[in-house]
Amino acid sequence: MKLSEFKNQLENATQLEFVLQNGQKVPSHFHITEIGMITKKFTDCGNTFRISKKATLQLWSSIDFKHRLEPKKVLSIINATSGMFEGEDLEIEIEFQQETVGKFGLEYINNQFLLTNTKTDCLAKDNCGIPTEKTKLKPSELQENTNQCCAPNSNCC
Numbered sequence: 839m840k841l842s843e844f845k846n847q848l849e850n851a852t853q854l855e856f857v858l859q860n861g862q863k864v865p866s867h868f869h870i871t872e873i874g875m876i877t878k879k880f881t882d883c884g885n886t887f888r889i890s891k892k893a894t895l896q897l898w899s900s901i902d903f904k905h906r907l908e909p910k911k912v913l914s915i916i917n918a919t920s921g922m923f924e925g926e927d928l929e930i931e932i933e934f935q936q937e938t939v940g941k942f943g944l945e946y947i948n949n950q951f952l953l954t955n956t957k958t959d960c961l962a963k964d965n966c967g968i969p970t971e972k973t974k975l976k977p978s979e980l981q982e983n984t985n986q987c988c989a990p991n992s993n994c995c
Contacts (some may be wrong), residue, residue: 839945841916844946851908853908854908854912855907855949856934856951857950857951857952859954864934867898867899867900867904867905870895870907872895873893873895873896873916875893876892877889878891883961883965884961884965885965888961892930892931893929893931894931895930895933897932897933897946901977931943931944933969944954
């Protein structure tokens with residue numbers, strides 16, 4: 839979800855509810871402890887230089903169970919920090935503490951903000967020899983390789 843879409847949803851929302859993909863709800867007494875812009879400069883495994891920018895929001899909950907953030911309050915906080923985004927409509931990344939800090943994408947479904955799982959990926963599959971599609975074979979096309987270098991008793995390991 840882009841920052842503009844998040845702001846639009848906040849304008850129309852009557853309550854804030856964040857939910858993980860497994861159905862677990864972020865405690866309703868959460869705080870937004872950070873709003874920022876992350877700029878990541880890196881080189882992928884194909885030696886291509888890349889720059890990635892995201893707007894980040896960090897959700898955190900404590901023992902103040904009566905604390906609640908209203909959508910309009912979050913919208914006002916984002917609007918007050920809009921200068922840091924340099925006019926860019928960035929993709930949002932949510933940080934939320936679990937066993938470790940998790941990084942999530944964001945969608946809006948059924949009046950809830952869904953924290954979507956993120957995944958690592960190779961950005962240079964064409965340079966690494968990784969096929970873009972899985973090879974589809976029929977079971978009859980599979981053959982056992984009898985010349986395996988690490989067969990039992992081959993002394994390779």
